[in-house]
Amino acid sequence: MRQLTLPSGHAMPVFGLGTWRMGEHLDRFQDETDLIRGALDLGITLIDTAEMYGEGGAEEVIGEAIRGRRDDLFLVSKFYPHNASRSGVVEACERSLQRLKCDCIDLYLLHWPGGIPLEQTFAGLQALQESGKIRDYGVSNFDLHDLRAIPEAYRDRLGGNQVFYNLAHREPEWAVADWCRQRGTPLMAYSPLDQGGELLKSSVIAKVAENHGASPAQIALAWLLHQPETVVIPKSARLKRIEDNLAALDIELSAGDLQDLDSAFPAPQRAVRLGMR
Numbered sequence: 001m002r003q004l005t006l007p008s009g010h011a012m013p014v015f016g017l018g019t020w021r022m023g024e025h026l027d028r029f030q031d032e033t034d035l036i037r038g039a040l041d042l043g044i045t046l047i048d049t050a051e052m053y054g055e056g057g058a059e060e061v062i063g064e065a066i067r068g069r070r071d072d073l074f075l076v077s078k079f080y081p082h083n084a085s086r087s088g089v090v091e092a093c094e095r096s097l098q099r100l101k102c103d104c105i106d107l108y109l110l111h112w113p114g115g116i117p118l119e120q121t122f123a124g125l126q127a128l129q130e131s132g133k134i135r136d137y138g139v140s141n142f143d144l145h146d147l148r149a150i151p152e153a154y155r156d157r158l159g160g161n162q163v164f165y166n167l168a169h170r171e172p173e174w175a176v177a178d179w180c181r182q183r184g185t186p187l188m189a190y191s192p193l194d195q196g197g198e199l200l201k202s203s204v205i206a207k208v209a210e211n212h213g214a215s216p217a218q219i220a221l222a223w224l225l226h227q228p229e230t231v232v233i234p235k236s237a238r239l240k241r242i243e244d245n246l247a248a249l250d251i252e253l254s255a256g257d258l259q260d261l262d263s264a265f266p267a268p269q270r271a272v273r274l275g276m277r
């Protein structure tokens with residue numbers, strides 16, 4: 001698995017499994033646990049989750065699925081903005097660790113900007129890092145003005161900004177991507193398949209896919225993986241699709257492919273806000 005180096009010096013895989021909408025129904029617990037185990041067998045080494053997903057249910061599924069395999073994995077979780085006070089973030093992390101049945105989260109993100117002063121949030125994150133409960137910290141859904149509001153002492157240490165980013169939604173390229181790249185902070189592209197909607201029906205993507213003997217989803221992911229310092233975290237409830245999605249790592253898009261995709265899905269030409277799902 002290709003890796004990026006975070007500002008802390010730790011390595012982070014460029015491909016992971018999303019888990020939104022997991023852990024919401026007890027009767028699916030076993031199937032979801034089996035799915036994650038299957039994904040690990042296929043070579044998935046990063047799992048993305050949040051305390052919000054299934055109100056802790058997704059973390060519980062993951063905790064069960066990764067028993068005995070924690071050491072081979074990079075775990076990302078996120079906390080609610082209303083838990084972002086200095087003590088709130090520490091308590092939220094401890095609850096997540098209990099559900100995940102492990103001692104440390106590799107990357108812990110503020111899920112979206114909220115009203116609690118960031119000085120407090122980052123003081124809590126630093127305390128968690130010093131106690132070894134998290135390895136790195138970062139943010140999610142942070143637009144340029146949100147990033148600029150991060151206290152200076154923490155700005156160069158962010159292990160990620162997780163944003164809505166795919167071929168049909170290139171808003172992060174306006175300003176956020178540059179801000180992050182200048183500091184060695186990866187962009188984590190969430191909803192990289194645009195949630196399996198219209199994007200995957202594009203005739204331009206279909207043509208590029210045909211040239212590579214690939215699927216549209218693989219091309220959408222390969223395009224993101226071609227962007228510098230970018231991590232993708234597609235979600236699928238089907239093991240076969242997880243396997244297909246992983247194969248995007250082996251696709252090299254040509255200059256012609258990139259040009260065709262750029263023409264069909266142009267980068268923003270004026271200031272735009274980040275999208276959010």
Ligand SMILES: NC(=O)c1ccc[n+]([C@@H]2O[C@H](COP(=O)([O-])OP(=O)(O)OC[C@H]3O[C@@H](n4cnc5c(N)ncnc54)[C@H](OP(=O)(O)O)[C@@H]3O)[C@@H](O)[C@H]2O)c1
Binds near residue numbers: 018021163195
């Ligand atoms: N930080 C945030 O605010 C935030 C927000 C949204 C998401 N996320 C994270 O990002 C992850 C991914 O985003 P997402 O779940 O919103 O959307 P996504 O990964 O872009 O798309 C998931 C959808 O695409 C379908 N799909 C997956 N592989 C496919 C393939 N090869 N061909 C056709 N369809 C395919 C899935 O259906 P099947 O399941 O039926 O295969 C599912 O409906 C989430 O699970 C979550 O971990 C974070």
